[in-house]
Amino acid sequence: MFGVVEVRHPRGHLAQAVRQKIIGNVQVYLGLKNCVTSIRQLCHGLVMKRISTLAAATIATTAILAGPAAPAHAAPYWNKNAKCKQTDPDGRVIPTRGGNHELGWNHFSGKHNIKKCKIVNVALSxxxxxxxxxxxxxxxxxINGGRQVKIIIIVQYARKTSDGRYDAGAGQKIGVITAYCRGMNKCPNWINE
Known part of the structure; x- marks a missing residue:
C-alpha cells in the first residue's frame, strides 16, 4: 500500500514529500518525490527523523522480546547428575556424570559404545x-571368552575441566571425561553384555 505524506514548509508552501510503503505497522520510505529545492532539506530531515524513530522502536522491541544476551564465555550445557560413582584405592570418589556430547556418559556411551556402569567402575576401582x-x-x-579389549577411562579430578569450560560446582569433581577401547573408535557390542 502506498501513500503520500504532505509536508508544510515553514513559509507555508505545501509539497508532496515522500512515498511510503506500509508493511504491517512498519513504514518503509522509498524516497523523496516532487520536493521543491528550497524545502528538500526539510523533507529529508523529516524522512530521516521518521526512519530513526522506527529504527529505535524496532531495536527496543527486539531487545525486550529477545531478552538479555548470554555472555560470550557462557559454559555449554551439560548434565551434572551422576549416573554412577566409584571410589578408587586412594579414596577418590569419582562420578560419571550425564554430561553432553563432549564429555561424560552421553559422550562415551554413544560415540565409544560403552553402555554399562560396571565397565567404567571396574577400571576406576x-x-x-x-x-x-x-x-x-x-x-x-x-574379557569375553577369547576376546579381550583394553578400556581407558579419562578422569578430571578437579572442579573444572582443564580448559575451564565446565564447572562441577563448589566441592564437586568433574569426574569421568571419556571412556573408550584402545585402538578403536567404537568398542565391540559384546562388552555391554
Missing amino acids: GNVDKKDGARLEYWGYA
Whole structure:
C-alpha cells in the first residue's frame, strides 16, 4: 500500500514529500518525490527523523522480546547428575556424570559404545595408571571368552575441566571425561553384555 505524506514548509508552501510503503505497522520510505529545492532539506530531515524513530522502536522491541544476551564465555550445557560413582584405592570418589556430547556418559556411551556402569567402575576401582595434574587415566580390561579389549577411562579430578569450560560446582569433581577401547573408535557390542 502506498501513500503520500504532505509536508508544510515553514513559509507555508505545501509539497508532496515522500512515498511510503506500509508493511504491517512498519513504514518503509522509498524516497523523496516532487520536493521543491528550497524545502528538500526539510523533507529529508523529516524522512530521516521518521526512519530513526522506527529504527529505535524496532531495536527496543527486539531487545525486550529477545531478552538479555548470554555472555560470550557462557559454559555449554551439560548434565551434572551422576549416573554412577566409584571410589578408587586412594579414596577418590569419582562420578560419571550425564554430561553432553563432549564429555561424560552421553559422550562415551554413544560415540565409544560403552553402555554399562560396571565397565567404567571396574577400571576406576584399580590404581591410577597415568597422572598429569588433575587428569587421571585408569586402565582396565574387558574379557569375553577369547576376546579381550583394553578400556581407558579419562578422569578430571578437579572442579573444572582443564580448559575451564565446565564447572562441577563448589566441592564437586568433574569426574569421568571419556571412556573408550584402545585402538578403536567404537568398542565391540559384546562388552555391554
